[in-house]
Amino acid sequence: MSITAAQVNELRKATGAGLMDCKKALTETNGDHEKAIDYLRTKGLAAASKKAGRAATEGLVGSYIHAGGKIGVLVEVNCETDFVAKNENFQAFVKDIAMHIAAASPLYVRREEVPEELIEREKAIYREKAKESGKPAAIIEKILDGQINKFFGDICLLEQAYVKDPDKTIQTVLNETIASIGENMSIRRFAKFVLGEGLAKKENDFAAEVAAAAGV
Secondary structure, three states, X not given: OOOOHHHHHHHHHHHOOOHHHHHHHHHHOOOOHHHHHHHHHHHOHHHHHHOOOOOOOEEEEEEEEEOOOOEEEEEEEEEOOHHHHOOHHHXXXXXXXXXXXXHHOOOEOOHHHOOHHHHHHHHHHHHHHXXXXXXXHHHHHHXXXXXXXXXXXXXXXXXXXXXOEEEXXXXXXXXXXXXXXXXXXXXXXXXXXXXXXXXXXXXXXXXXXXHHHOOO
């Protein structure tokens, strides 16, 4: 059945879970509001939302090194207490997120961090492509919304498909970990380093080398 925006918003207000999680819950339960709530609770997503208002100022800076030291990631994940920061499950989560960043190369943590000018530039590109197809304006705007959401899904960490389980987003994995550990958590920031990135590569002039060797 078709899930409406009103149904999604109603479920979000009732549970505090994310929009995409609410939509999936309603889809899985054929639009049944109560069953959707149970679905979110089973997944730990509704429970996570209740902890979202609590301050998370402790945590851990985790790291991941790959490809023989050619790729490195640092990520800061916050939790509420130092006790949880020492928890093995929390530390494993931080390590997994650092590994995901190394593999998926997000540019931002969340869509709110994406500069407006970058969003507008992407919209302009998608809009022109859609116009060339000759589709009506109303259809173009729907296509535009879908393309922009996909764009966020490509560059925003929380919206990316988790490399270890592509059926889940990083936000879903975060929510599940919050529910499991019992404290609010947030991924604050990250940095990825690639050996030699941004450096000008030395280009050998083969012809000049041959001439030099020949004494020309």
